Amino acid sequence: xxxxxxxxxRAGDRVKKSPAAPLYPLIEAVNAALFSPxxxxxxxxxxxxxxxxxxxxxxVVIALFPVLALATWFYGLKVPVMLVVAYATGAVVESVFAWxxxxxxxxxxxxxxxxxxxxxxxxxxxxVFVIATVFGIVFGKxxxxxxxxxxxNPALVGRLFVFLxxxxxxxxxxxxxxxYRLFEWFSPGADAVTAATPLAQLKSGALPPDxxxxxxxxxxxxxxxxxxxxxxxLLGGLYxxxxxxxxxxxxxxxxxxxxxxxxxxxxxxxxxxxxxAWLTGGFLLGMFFMATDPVTIPATRAGxxxxxxxxxxxxxxxxxxxxxxxxxxxxxxxxNLASPLVDEGVRALERRKEARHE
Amino acid sequence: MSVxxxxxxxxxxxxxxxxxxxxxxxxxxxxxxxxRVGRSEGGLGWSSxxxxxGAVIPAWEPLAQAATPWGAASLAVGCDxxxxxxxxxxxxxxxxxxxxxTPAPAELSDREVWLRHFAWLRLRDPVRxxxxxxxxxxxxxxxxLFDPEPLVVPAPVVEPEALLPALAAWRRAMGAPVPVTLIxxxxxxxxxxxxxxxxxxxxxxxxxxxxxxxxxxxxxxxxLYPYGFGRLRYAWTDVETLHLFEAALARRPEAxxxxxxxxxxxxxxxxxxxxxxxxxxxVLDAPAGAxxxxxxxxxxxxxxxxxxxxxxxxxxxFLTADDRREFLWFMNPxxxxxxxxxxxxxxxxxxxxxxxxxxxxxxxxxxxACNRCEVHCPAGLDPQHLWKCLRHDFMAEAKEHxxxxxxxxxxxxYACPSKIELSGEFRRAREKLARPxxxxxxxxxxx
Numbered sequence: 001x002x003x004x005x006x007x008x009x010r011a012g013d014r015v016k017k018s019p020a021a022p023l024y025p026l027i028e029a030v031n032a033a034l035f036s037p038x039x040x041x042x043x044x045x046x047x048x049x050x051x052x053x054x055x056x057x058x059x060v061v062i063a064l065f066p067v068l069a070l071a072t073w074f075y076g077l078k079v080p081v082m083l084v085v086a087y088a089t090g091a092v093v094e095s096v097f098a099w100x101x102x103x104x105x106x107x108x109x110x111x112x113x114x115x116x117x118x119x120x121x122x123x124x125x126x127x128v129f130v131i132a133t134v135f136g137i138v139f140g141k142x143x144x145x146x147x148x149x150x151x152x153n154p155a156l157v158g159r160l161f162v163f164l165x166x167x168x169x170x171x172x173x174x175x176x177x178x179x180y181r182l183f184e185w186f187s188p189g190a191d192a193v194t195a196a197t198p199l200a201q202l203k204s205g206a207l208p209p210d211x212x213x214x215x216x217x218x219x220x221x222x223x224x225x226x227x228x229x230x231x232x233x234l235l236g237g238l239y240x241x242x243x244x245x246x247x248x249x250x251x252x253x254x255x256x257x258x259x260x261x262x263x264x265x266x267x268x269x270x271x272x273x274x275x276x277a278w279l280t281g282g283f284l285l286g287m288f289f290m291a292t293d294p295v296t297i298p299a300t301r302a303g304x305x306x307x308x309x310x311x312x313x314x315x316x317x318x319x320x321x322x323x324x325x326x327x328x329x330x331x332x333x334x335x336n337l338a339s340p341l342v343d344e345g346v347r348a349l350e351r352r353k354e355a356r357h358e
Numbered sequence: 359m360s361v362x363x364x365x366x367x368x369x370x371x372x373x374x375x376x377x378x379x380x381x382x383x384x385x386x387x388x389x390x391x392x393x394r395v396g397r398s399e400g401g402l403g404w405s406s407x408x409x410x411x412g413a414v415i416p417a418w419e420p421l422a423q424a425a426t427p428w429g430a431a432s433l434a435v436g437c438d439x440x441x442x443x444x445x446x447x448x449x450x451x452x453x454x455x456x457x458x459x460t461p462a463p464a465e466l467s468d469r470e471v472w473l474r475h476f477a478w479l480r481l482r483d484p485v486r487x488x489x490x491x492x493x494x495x496x497x498x499x500x501x502x503l504f505d506p507e508p509l510v511v512p513a514p515v516v517e518p519e520a521l522l523p524a525l526a527a528w529r530r531a532m533g534a535p536v537p538v539t540l541i542x543x544x545x546x547x548x549x550x551x552x553x554x555x556x557x558x559x560x561x562x563x564x565x566x567x568x569x570x571x572x573x574x575x576x577x578x579x580x581x582l583y584p585y586g587f588g589r590l591r592y593a594w595t596d597v598e599t600l601h602l603f604e605a606a607l608a609r610r611p612e613a614x615x616x617x618x619x620x621x622x623x624x625x626x627x628x629x630x631x632x633x634x635x636x637x638x639x640x641v642l643d644a645p646a647g648a649x650x651x652x653x654x655x656x657x658x659x660x661x662x663x664x665x666x667x668x669x670x671x672x673x674x675x676f677l678t679a680d681d682r683r684e685f686l687w688f689m690n691p692x693x694x695x696x697x698x699x700x701x702x703x704x705x706x707x708x709x710x711x712x713x714x715x716x717x718x719x720x721x722x723x724x725x726x727a728c729n730r731c732e733v734h735c736p737a738g739l740d741p742q743h744l745w746k747c748l749r750h751d752f753m754a755e756a757k758e759h760x761x762x763x764x765x766x767x768x769x770x771x772y773a774c775p776s777k778i779e780l781s782g783e784f785r786r787a788r789e790k791l792a793r794p795x796x797x798x799x800x801x802x803x804x805x
Binding site: 001004005034035042043044045046047048049051052053055056106108146147148244245247294295299300301347351 | 649651653654655656657658659660677685686724725726727728729730732740742743758759768769771772773774775776777779781782
């Protein structure tokens with residue numbers, strides 16, 4: 001391994017001085033991805049925490065990995081292939097933009113690519129998936145300045161684009177029933193055994209009476225790839241909170257917001273079971289992995305509670321009052337767009353409190 | 359008047375564990391016999407009138423003068439020196455030591471000794487940052503009884519009987535009953551129960567002995583009664599400085615040297631070196647490739663090839679670079695809250711099982727708004743927001759958000775996963791704010 005490190009170092013040095021210098025960021029990116037950095041702090045503090053952006057990103061990938069493995073078991077080889085496609089597309093788009101800007105390649109697309117796979121049904125054609133990935137990364141992130149400046153979650157932008165452009169391809173009617181397909185390639189024609197998702201059943205009030213909450217938690221469910229198991233999502237989310245990659249305020253706020261909305265709406269009309277609504281559809285996936293994307297949520301602590309609550313509220317409102325079955329996607333995007341405003345408000349209130357103190 | 363006891367409610371979620379136990383044996387280090395005095399020593403602009411090359415300046419005679427709004431400050435050395443070169447725009451003045459250290463002449467008043475002895479360079483302004491000019495009589499003096507940075511050494515035992523005379527000596531030099539606040543660990547504060555002082559106001563502020571609880575700015579930022587923020591002139595120093603000045607007044611020889619705690623090299627201990635003297639790093643017996651940091655790991659500065667002993671230095675730390683580069687290092691997401699040193703892996707962290715790496719390579723300072731800086735900020739600021747304001751030159755917004763409350767403790771930079779130099783940026787912005795514009799200075803003088 002030391003040989004490889006030395007080789008990369010030397011290649012980087014040589015390329016930097018040669019006419020191929022524009023390729024240097026690529027070698028640098030490979031080097032940075034494989035080996036720990038050898039650069040040193042030039043100013044205080046001279047010690048830095050071991051948690052770097054790369055670790056941040058990889059923690060999310062690790063948290064979602066069990067879900068991916070389970071989905072591969074039930075939906076077949078197309079799932080890992082989709083991940084590879086998403087990563088390759090993301091890497092190309094990210095590299096092109098980084099190269100044009102003269103910046104280093106950021107590893108943020110590792111999370112976006114993983115989430116892309118999670119929020120599409122396995123029946124999505126690969127070409128649609130590639131278009132969604134490119135659209136999401138370019139118009140969700142790069143046009144706003146790249147990593148750290150995206151106003152909304154890029155994966156959701158891609159999903160929304162497909163949702164509005166090819167609604168039939170990703171509609172709940174296209175969700176296949178999970179079955180053992182580990183070594184098979186999913187083809188919509190042959191495997192189009194579509195099933196009503198538990199969320200749809202919950203909405204129409206037709207959830208089978210024997211479906212207990214524990215079953216919703218542990219059994220595999222039809223839906224998008226990432227919605228296959230609520231239990232694994234819960235475990236992954238708790239892991240992220242435990243390693244402090246994800247802030248606990250937004251998920252808790254979302255739970256609280258949805259509970260309040262369900263109680264209030266329950267006065268006027270019959271509402272589906274609250275915990276059932278949490279465990280079905282994309283609620284857990286969105287709550288732990290999308291709504292918590294730190295770039296798109298408010299920076300202030302109070303703002304995080306507010307945004308989480310707002311998001312939970314919107315999920316319930318959209319699920320109950322619109323013809324849409326699923327509302328998590330829209331709720332998160334709306335919350336993301338409201339975050340700067342929430343931050344402004346919270347800061348203004350804090351300042352007023354401060355002024356009173358002085 | 360009895361001593362007032364206060365408690366600072368601060369406990370960090372996080373304890374630094376840099377540890378080394380400097381032996382108490384004094385380490386003898388000789389300078390190269392040359393002193394280098396910077397032109398902007400202590401943040402003042404020194405004029406070099408009289409610093410003709412070849413001239414000999416007797417001990418305790420002013421080398422240079424600087425005008426401050428509160429009167430003229432002077433810089434002096436405790437031994438005869440021959441001038442090699444005066445102040446240059448960039449380069450420091452170079453002086454050759456031509457005699458041994460002598461005590462201050464008996465006819466110098468206490469105030470004069472204070473103005474000329476280098477101890478004043480060890481008084482910081484905790485609110486604005488930087489050194490408090492010697493000519494200022496502060497409205498309150500903060501004395502840290504412990505120094506958790508750079509190394510967690512056991513907090514020293516400070517006996518009231520030893521410290522009170524040193525405080526009295528300093529207050530004599532001020533010529534005013536300056537109130538004093540001692541910042542102590544809980545154990546240290548216990549020793550001060552039952553102590554009485556008769557002629558001035560003394561507070562004892564008990565804190566957790568956690569970095570950066572020793573910083574008076576924390577008491578301001580946490581709105582601890584009864585100290586207002588930024589209205590008055592505060593000074594902040596440590597026990598060693600008070601003892602140093604007490605020795606200078608008593609004309610004792612230890613007043614001629616800066617006490618330096620050495621950590622990380624083979625000669626750990628307390629060294630006494632003449633201020634401004636140039637040190638050959640070889641005599642310090644540091645491990646090969648080690649970096650000398652003047653000050654602590656969190657707030658110090660990297661020394662150049664010819665380190666100059668700054669009068670404000672309290673400790674020198676050595677860090678060794680680890681050349682081991684791990685394959686797929688990021689696949690081990692650090693759950694550990696330990697401060698494994700990433701950029702330099704210090705060799706005195708033996709209990710860190712894996713030296714995890716993280717650094718600047720491949721990271722182009724994208725803020726991912728993770729808010730870890732806010733979690734770590736002891737002053738309750740949002741460093742991320744502040745940094746973005748500064749980057750876009752929104753000075754008014756930065757000021758309103760509380761740039762003045764920044765302690766410059768370095769914890770935000772420490773925690774940042776993108777390795778953004780937050781605290782360095784804030785330090786520069788605060789320096790820019792504190793630097794009085796020409797108009798301000800004129801107003802002060804007119805008053």
